[in-house]
Amino acid sequence: MSFNLEEYLPYGRWRRGQRNLAKEVFRTVVNGELLLAEYPTGAGKTIASIIGVLKAIRELGGGYKVFYLAKTKNQALQPFKELKKLRNKGIDVNFIFFRNKKDMCGFKHKMSYDEFIYTCNIYRKEGLCSFYKKTLKEDSEYFKALLDTAEDPMHFISLTRENGLCPYEVARALAGDAEFIIGAYQYIFNHEIRDVFLGSLNLDLNDIVLIIDEAHNLPDILSDMYSYSINEITIRAAKKEVRKYGGWRESLDFLTKLLSLIQGFKVQTKRLGWIEVNPSLLLSIAPETEVLNETLLNILRQKGFETPSKSYFYRIHKFILKLKAYNLGYTLVIRSREDILTLDLICFDVSREVSRIFNNVHSAVLMSGTLQPREYISSILGINPHKIREFRIPRIFPVENWLVYVATDVTSKYSERGDYMYRKIAEYINVIDRGVGEKCVRLVVFPSYDLMKAIMPYIESREMIIEREDTSISEVIRKIRDMDRPLILSVAGGKLMEGIEIRHGRKSLIRVVVVAGLPFPEPSIYSSKLIDVLAARLKSKDKAWQFVFVVPAVIRVRQSAGRAVRSDRDRVVVFVLDKRMLNEKVRKYLSLEFSNPRIVNGIQNLEREFAFINEFLSHN
Structure with missing residues (x-):
């Protein structure tokens, strides 16, 4: 296969080690492997990885989508700019940008991410979202024009909002033809979001090439993503919510028992800081899922969908559903934080959630300016070590x-x-x-x-x-x-x-x-x-x-x-x-x-x- 990577370079020359990185990325993707790439921050690893992947998927004959995952808005800015430069060079490459769906929304609200997703789905089903309804009436050519006009990701979101459109739905409409999808980690690592998102694009994991920026953060980010917490203040507020807006009696009784249960550990947690508890203690007093669902839906209806606001009962609902799906790699603890009792469901072994992803995607590039050792990443993320190759230039300056x-x-x-x-x-x-x-x-x-x-x-x-x-x-x-x-x-x-x-x-x-x-x-x-x-x-x-x-x-x-x-x-x-x-x-x-x-x-x-x-x- 050809290594003529220069045709894609939008700059006058390669930086030290940059072409070798692009070449290594190319080989990794062609061979369906996983690359650990350590290359200094600010030295051009973004464009090197994009060039290597783009060259590879085109040599392989298409059918693959590249997901470029970035933790923050600032980190997502660079791949957007580099892909724009490729377009300006005359290279026909389609790409689209996604952020956290909540951050893309045209409504102002104070909900948590999970609350937002739940409420957003109801808005769409009930026909209450004006942004969503207008987006359905427009065509993809109009959306492409907005993307071409955008100077950066946040400008793209602003443009779509100003035109009364849902930025997320506009991006999703363009994703079908995109070779590169720039997005937040949740689009691949949150299984609920991933299944819906990939399903809407008719994609399986083996159709995907991953580029993960700042990958040294990945274990901690994933642990936070899969963990969940509620505290006694949330439980009390949820009780008030159920009383005020009405709900199943079983839900109110459950909240009373839950509060009493965790308060029973107050002396121990004050002395020890935290105590591990068996999830069956909570599950034995929890009502059926149908009862939780109906109570939450009733609260949201009573509050009024037109003014999205925080639901405390939603957090309880989400916590119990996660607890019912409890498996190895998690632990449930009660701890005292500034005299407030907290229930934490902690994911300490993320490999049980993500090893299937890494071992089933076509290829992946994990890159950072400061990347952990190979054995560390393989063990923490549950990646088959035989699938891993490495490229490391920790510094390019003397x-x-x-x-x-x-x-x-x-x-x-x-x-x-x-x-x-x-x-x-x-x-x-x-x-x-x-x-x-x-x-x-x-x-x-x-x-x-x-x-x-x-x-x-x-x-x-x-x-x-x-x-x-x-x-x-x-x-x-x-x-x-x-x-x-x-x-x-x-x-x-x-x-x-x-x-x-x-x-x-x-x-x-x-x-x-x-x-x-x-x-x-x-x-x-x-x-x-x-x-x-x-x-x-x-x-x-x-x-x-x-x-x-x-x-x-x-x-x-x-x-x-x-x-x-x-x-x-x-x-x-x-x-x-x-x-x-x-x-x-x-x-x-x-x-x-x-x-x-x-x-x-x-x-x-x-x-x-x-x-x-x-x-x-x-x-x-």
Whole structure:
């Protein structure tokens, strides 16, 4: 088969390693295999993967659809732009964009995603959605014109809404002819959505080629997707809802018994934090599914479909249905969170939900700038290891662009946390902030919001930008413009770490990265159960522990450092404020730029380094 990939390249030349990536993607798809592709963020892996897949499906003779799955709206923007560039180059490639169906809706509402899907289906059946009704009257040529006009995915959604159309239904009408479908993870990994969606397109899993962006996040995203929670506040609100809008007596009695049942564990959960319970305890008091369905439908009718609003009983309904489908790989726990009792159905083994997908799609490309080891991914996702091939270029820029320090007299280890350690970590941050002479962005990455809140009062900078759960990347970049020496306080695994790039032209403005404690995941029932599962598969408890705790921490450290280097000219100084960085179990998973760190053991020791540090940063 031909390897003439240049005909698809919409740029003047390939970047380092980019053509090899496209070639490896091509081979993977042609052979019906699965590729683990590690290639630096911002270096062009999106267009390389698109070119490789497009070339392959056309060589195979058509009939395949490519699902490009992205976690966030920002991540979905890049494949949309790259496919547009292919079209502008004269390559006839059809594509369409989907987001979370709730986010595409023309109505304003405050429902959860599951509530929205349920209500949306009723709206359509009852003929109450004006967007849906108008969409049915238009033709695909009109829809294509809207897509061609759209500059980006959100513009496409805005255009369809402004024309009184349902963005989701417009996209679905165009999906039949599309070679590429850009969508959220739910379209493939939520089995209810997948079955309906693929059914509407007459597709089976073996007709699909998957490209999964930022695949290092996939295990955690899938666990969150398959898990479900309700709390005592929701149960009380659902009781009020049933009383107010009317419903089956059995539903009201059930809610009373459910509240009483979980409150019976209040003392134990307050003492232990959480307690595992047998699902049969709940199922023994639950009414028949028909009773739950009728009660919910009655509540929604009484509320009025024309003003979609939150239904608390819906959450109870959904939780019980998931519990009735309970299987291996899940656990049910009651825990106390700020004195509120919560029922959590936790999926700790996602492989039982997704291994069939990966082993039945025609081919898949899992890619990231920081991808876990092959054995980790195979074990966590239940992928046949014989189907996997790898392509890894963890960096395309010189290793000399990184200068790494490790402080050995501080740590974020739980047993050593306290006011003394918080002050000491803050002192390091203050000295680094003052000692680096350059006017540049200093990025501080904490393992968690709680640790950031504990250390923050001791940080002296007057130009701090603090990441909160609702902080947007655009907001951060806007604030930086008015500052000389901004100090960004962020959280590993947070929004900023997944997407922030701060540049002036091609040059990164982030020159200093401080990792304020190794970001190990917090011990939990989820991690405990997962270790047991992996230990059985890997025949090693120690390796299972490393996969659950060490590998995610290392990935986050590498992500933090990688935020700063986006070109050959970029240089960064990375300070890791945690002595555990030198542990052999951590070092074995680190990439080359961390292999020979400079060690400091105290503030005075560090202060003697600043002449060297500032000299290093001056060469760019």
